[in-house]
Amino acid sequence: MNHPNVAIVGATGAVGVEMLLCLEQRNFPLGKLKLLASARSAGKTMTFRGEEIVVEELTHDSFGDVDIALFSAGGGISLEYGPSAAKAGAVVIDNSSAFRMDADVPLVVPEINPEAAKNRPRNIIANPNCTTIISLMALKPLHEAFGLRSIIASTYQAVSGSGAQGIVELEEQMKAIANDQPFTPKIYPRQIAFNVIPQVDSFTDNGYTKEELKMLNEGRKIMDLPDLRVSCTCVRVPVYRSHSVSITAQFERPVDVEA
Numbered sequence: 001m002n003h004p005n006v007a008i009v010g011a012t013g014a015v016g017v018e019m020l021l022c023l024e025q026r027n028f029p030l031g032k033l034k035l036l037a038s039a040r041s042a043g044k045t046m047t048f049r050g051e052e053i054v055v056e057e058l059t060h061d062s063f064g065d066v067d068i069a070l071f072s073a074g075g076g077i078s079l080e081y082g083p084s085a086a087k088a089g090a091v092v093i094d095n096s097s098a099f100r101m102d103a104d105v106p107l108v109v110p111e112i113n114p115e116a117a118k119n120r121p122r123n124i125i126a127n128p129n130c131t132t133i134i135s136l137m138a139l140k141p142l143h144e145a146f147g148l149r150s151i152i153a154s155t156y157q158a159v160s161g162s163g164a165q166g167i168v169e170l171e172e173q174m175k176a177i178a179n180d181q182p183f184t185p186k187i188y189p190r191q192i193a194f195n196v197i198p199q200v201d202s203f204t205d206n207g208y209t210k211e212e213l214k215m216l217n218e219g220r221k222i223m224d225l226p227d228l229r230v231s232c233t234c235v236r237v238p239v240y241r242s243h244s245v246s247i248t249a250q251f252e253r254p255v256d257v258e259a
């Protein structure tokens with residue numbers, strides 16, 4: 001595919017803005033670029049390679065001339081509009097959790113399982129959970145050398161993981177505290193400024209949160225290790241960007257630094 005036409009769904013969001021930057025910094029050889037968001041953003045402009053591009057409202061008819069559709073507007077939007085984009089002929093690359101565990105959708109980290117992207121019956125490729133990606137990037141070469149058996153992980157996740165609204169909430173709470181003003185948490189269940197919250201996403205019946213189970217379920221699928229054992233604790237921390245993860249891993253064979 002030479003110079004594909006690319007659409008970014010959710011272009012105005014925290015992730016969408018980074019996608020735009022990434023296409024620009026990598027000098028991605030694209031044809032046309034289409035920026036899609038909600039009706040709230042339609043008509044706004046965003047700069048790409050020095051040119052102003054007008055943001056359009058996402059509709060089911062947005063994808064007629066699109067070859068690659070990068071979706072990053074939440075799971076509900078992906079579920080509703082992803083199949084329309086795929087039907088119109090675009091390869092959908094979805095950043096949400098909507099299709100990750102669908103057996104007909106490959107879950108791909110390019111540095112780990114790029115070949116999986118070739119088999120995509122629904123013309124949709126899913127991008128994994130953020131802390132799962134960074135953990136597996138470190139674990140994959142160790143698995144190849146020693147055979148991964150289990151991991152215990154603790155994550156320290158920035159507010160950017162909750163989207164642009166998470167960043168605003170941290171900023172507003174810090175200002176309110178500095179000015180001795182009252183505030184009510186909106187995005188998080190508790191105060192996030194000058195605090196840590198051991199809950200990312202909602203709790204499930206087994207006591208783990210949905211976010212914690214992503215490391216287990218997505219890790220097994222990407223690594224093709226159905227018996228991988230994972231116990232994960234996800235904590236939201238008051239930093240704007242960049243997640244951190246601490247991992248203790250067990251392997252089949254003795255780990256040797258020289259290997």
Ligand SMILES: NC(=O)c1ccc[n+]([C@@H]2O[C@H](COP(=O)([O-])OP(=O)(O)OC[C@H]3O[C@@H](n4cnc5c(N)ncnc54)[C@H](OP(=O)(O)O)[C@@H]3O)[C@@H](O)[C@H]2O)c1
Nearest residue numbers: 010011012013014015037038041072073074096130163164
């Ligand atoms: N895989 C990863 O590493 C990773 C990391 C972070 C986030 N994510 C996922 O990426 C997605 C976006 O996250 P984010 O942090 O960028 O969120 P965000 O900052 O809240 O941005 C949401 C984007 O979706 C658009 N949107 C919302 N409702 C819409 C609608 N009805 N129609 C069309 N567009 C709509 C928004 O447009 P407006 O500006 O017009 O409202 C905005 O562009 C989420 O699914 C999130 O879970 C993945």
